[in-house]
Each structure stands twice: as C-alpha cells, then as structure tokens.
Amino acid sequence: MNPPQKKKKFVSINQKILKESIRLIEREGLDRFSLRKLAEKIKMDPMAVYHYFSSKKELMFSCLQLVFKNFSPNKDSVSKGKPKTKTNLKLSHSQQPEPDFLILQEMIDSYRKKYLQYPNLCKYLLIHPESIPPEIEEYNHMLIREIDRLVSNLEEARLIRDILVDFLHGFCLAEISIAKKNKIQNLELESKFQKSIHFLVRKLLRS
Amino acid sequence: MNPPQKKKKFVSINQKILKESIRLIEREGLDRFSLRKLAEKIKMDPMAVYHYFSSKKELMFSCLQLVFKNFSPNKDSVSKGKPKTKTNLKLSHSQQPEPDFLILQEMIDSYRKKYLQYPNLCKYLLIHPESIPPEIEEYNHMLIREIDRLVSNLEEARLIRDILVDFLHGFCLAEISIAKKNKIQNLELESKFQKSIHFLVRKLLRS
Structure with a gap:
C-alpha cells in the first residue's frame, strides 16, 4: 500500500x-x-x-x-497596456508606434500559433463550443477587454473580436492547407499574416 | 450510327x-x-x-x-458601380447610403452562399488552388478591380481582398459547424454575417 x-x-x-x-x-x-x-x-x-x-x-x-495550459497572456501586462515584446527603438513617448495595438496583435498571434500546431483540436473547439476550457474562456474575455479599452464600446468590441477570430480561422485554414501540400512551413505566409493583422487591427480600431 | x-x-x-x-x-x-x-x-x-x-x-x-457556372456577377453592373439590388429608398444622389459598397457586399455574399451550399467543394478549392475554374478566377479579378476602384491602390486592394476572403472562410466554417450541430439554418447567423460584413467593409475601405 x-x-x-x-x-x-x-x-x-x-x-x-x-x-x-x-x-x-x-x-x-x-x-x-x-x-x-x-x-x-x-x-x-x-x-x-x-x-x-x-x-x-x-x-x-x-x-x-x-494544449491550452498557461495560454492566457500575463494579466498584468494586458491591464497595464504593455506589450510583452520589448522594442529596441529608442523613441520619445509621442513617437512610439502605437504600442496599444501590440498586445492585441500578440494575443491574436499566440492563438494562431496554437492553431497551426493543433489544427484538428482547434477545429473541434469550433464545432463544440461547450468544450471550451477555462483558459480559452479567460483569453476570450481578455481579448474583448483589450479591444474595449481601445474602442470604449463593448458591443463594438465584441463584433471586432468576432471578426478578428473569423479572419484568423480563415487565414490559418489556408495556411495549413498550403503548408501540408508543400510540406514546409512557409515564411512568406508568416510575413503575410503579420502584414494583414497589422493592417486589419489598425483599420478596425482607429476611430 | x-x-x-x-x-x-x-x-x-x-x-x-x-x-x-x-x-x-x-x-x-x-x-x-x-x-x-x-x-x-x-x-x-x-x-x-x-x-x-x-x-x-x-x-x-x-x-x-x-457548381460555379455563371458565378461571376454581371460585368456591366460592376464596371458601372451599380448594385444588382434595387433600393426602395427614394433619396437624392448625395443622400444615397454608400452604394459603392453594395456591389462588393453582394459579391462577398454570393461566395458565402456557394460556400454554405458546397462546403466540401469549397474546401477542396482552398487546398488545390490549381483547380480554380475560370469562373472563380474571373470573380477574383472582379473583386480586386472593385476594391481597387474604391481605394485606388492595387497592392492595398489585394490585401483587402485577401482579408475579406479569409474572414469569409472563417465565418462560414463556424456557420457550417453550428448549422450542422443544430440541424437548422440559423437566421441569427445570417443577420450576424450581414452586420459583420457591413462593418468590416466600411472600416477597410474608408480612407
């Protein structure tokens, strides 16, 4: 015993x-x-x-x-509006390139990375929203809070969150299909994603 | 014989x-x-x-x-910037509610309808871009031309087209999953789509 x-x-x-x-x-x-x-x-x-x-x-x-253990970003960095990535640029505060959007972009990118690593599990999530683990629920709430902080309108924040997530799913779907076919991780797609999300986030969130 | x-x-x-x-x-x-x-x-x-x-x-x-036979919209209506849908509103020209965006929304919606009707064939298209039939090639060109007409920047028009298509794929993916599970066509999702695409198109295309 x-x-x-x-x-x-x-x-x-x-x-x-x-x-x-x-x-x-x-x-x-x-x-x-x-x-x-x-x-x-x-x-x-x-x-x-x-x-x-x-x-x-x-x-x-x-x-x-x-798979989604420790997925939610650091709560402190989100609530304080600080991105995790440290920039090497030495700029005065007024010259800072919109640091607000960086946290949001990082959050979206972290979900994309999970999706690319576990596409089938992420597809299961889409079909079975009742199986969403608390970590993703928390991530979702933080995403809306972060967008709401930028647009100050909860209904609009929810709409923007949904648009971003749908865009992300569509992009990843194509990315996985292409990667599977070419048997390589496509660096071009990585840069395309960064360019697209940079453009989209600014268009959606700028008043 | x-x-x-x-x-x-x-x-x-x-x-x-x-x-x-x-x-x-x-x-x-x-x-x-x-x-x-x-x-x-x-x-x-x-x-x-x-x-x-x-x-x-x-x-x-x-x-x-x-499946995509006669899919491309009427070329005349696109080149002249006229939506197919006739509005019942009697407004003077300056009051018209942005008719420019209507053609684009209609084009996106027509692809969504095909996707909802033939999800597996559309997924095949995504995995095998070399199998794109001429009708979709033509639709793609017209989509870019229509966006370019609104933003006057071909590179940006291509980026916006890709974002819209990725959003559409992500939305349809979720829509099909939910519809399959609930065994019904969800009217709520139809209205959610119209609201989202209305919001997204305006955010992306307004200068």
Whole structure:
C-alpha cells in the first residue's frame, strides 16, 4: 500500500493517454480518431481507458486543457497596456508606434500559433463550443477587454473580436492547407499574416 | 450510327457522374469520396467512369466548374458601380447610403452562399488552388478591380481582398459547424454575417 505512488502512476498513465490522443488526433484527423484506436496504440484495454476518461467528450476536454495550459497572456501586462515584446527603438513617448495595438496583435498571434500546431483540436473547439476550457474562456474575455479599452464600446468590441477570430480561422485554414501540400512551413505566409493583422487591427480600431 | 444522339448520351452520363459526385462529396466528405464509391452509387464500372474523367483531379475540376457556372456577377453592373439590388429608398444622389459598397457586399455574399451550399467543394478549392475554374478566377479579378476602384491602390486592394476572403472562410466554417450541430439554418447567423460584413467593409475601405 503506497497511495502517493498509486496517484503518481494514475497521473502518468493519464498524461500518456492525453499525449497519445493529441498526437493521433493531429495525425489522423478528428473523424478517424477513436478510443479503440487510441487503446490499440498505447497497448491498453479500451475499458481501461474508460477508467481514466469516462467519455470521448471528457477526453477531448482534457486534451484541450493540456494544449491550452498557461495560454492566457500575463494579466498584468494586458491591464497595464504593455506589450510583452520589448522594442529596441529608442523613441520619445509621442513617437512610439502605437504600442496599444501590440498586445492585441500578440494575443491574436499566440492563438494562431496554437492553431497551426493543433489544427484538428482547434477545429473541434469550433464545432463544440461547450468544450471550451477555462483558459480559452479567460483569453476570450481578455481579448474583448483589450479591444474595449481601445474602442470604449463593448458591443463594438465584441463584433471586432468576432471578426478578428473569423479572419484568423480563415487565414490559418489556408495556411495549413498550403503548408501540408508543400510540406514546409512557409515564411512568406508568416510575413503575410503579420502584414494583414497589422493592417486589419489598425483599420478596425482607429476611430 | 447517330453521332448527335451518341453525344447527347455522353453529355447525359457526364452530367449524371458530376451531379452524383457533388452529392457524395458534400454528404460524405472529401476524404471519404472515391471513384470506386461513386461508380458503385451510379451502378457503373469504375473503368467506365474513367472513360468520362481520366482522373479524380479532372472530375473535381469539372464539379467545381458546374457548381460555379455563371458565378461571376454581371460585368456591366460592376464596371458601372451599380448594385444588382434595387433600393426602395427614394433619396437624392448625395443622400444615397454608400452604394459603392453594395456591389462588393453582394459579391462577398454570393461566395458565402456557394460556400454554405458546397462546403466540401469549397474546401477542396482552398487546398488545390490549381483547380480554380475560370469562373472563380474571373470573380477574383472582379473583386480586386472593385476594391481597387474604391481605394485606388492595387497592392492595398489585394490585401483587402485577401482579408475579406479569409474572414469569409472563417465565418462560414463556424456557420457550417453550428448549422450542422443544430440541424437548422440559423437566421441569427445570417443577420450576424450581414452586420459583420457591413462593418468590416466600411472600416477597410474608408480612407
């Protein structure tokens, strides 16, 4: 009888299931992923997998929680309006190139990076909004708060947030398709994204 | 020997293959669609299907051509800057509510309708830009021309076109997911789309 060790083993199998699930979902696609396939892969009895996750829905939720762990940006930097990136430019305050927009751009870019890394899990999120983990809920609230800080109109902030997220999904969808086909990460697309989001954010947020 | 009748029969089987392909692709998804499944469905020998379409790629291209037939808007209305929709409002010229943007909104909306009707074929287009049929090429050129007419900057017009298309793809992706889940066409989403595109087009195009 060694309860701490038992707990450790539970956590380690739990993590193994999650990691293999994420790998399988991203490699084979959402439609082809099943608990049976997963159990086969990790050489477990399918019923034993159910001991850890009572349903596919619960498993997916835990995968999303793991992938989006620590996803929300630093709350302090957002509330103070400071971007995480330090600029090397030595400019007087009035010459600063709109630092306000940088936090927003960084937040959008961080979601894009997750999407490119875990496209199938992110697609699952889109189809199952009820499976949104608290980390993404928090991210969403911070995104709206950040936009609201810039436009001072909550309804408009929500509309702008939705437009930005839809644009992001469409861009990533094309980016993934192109990357998959060319079997390379396209640097041109990275620069295209930065240019587009820079343009779009300014157009949407400038009064 | 009756060549016209032979040709008629060829066209009719050709059309039957195309229509069944489109139906299968939209019902079963791109991954699950195959010439073998199609042949089974229309009770034809798979080799006979190849007599009509030498490859899956050729078949897909023909499906897209059929779906996007007569897709480009009336060239005259675009070049003259007149929207197709007739407004019931009796306003003097200076009071007209920005008729310039209406053509663009109509063009975007017509693509959205195709996307909602044929999501899987539109996804194929995204992954295989080399399969773009002439009708969509023409639509793309007209879209850029229409935006360029409003911003007078070809590079910016291309950027705005890409942003609008990415937004559209992202919006439709969410719309289809929600519609599929709720098994209904959501009127709320229709009004959300009109509101978003109205807002976005004005923000992007107003100097």
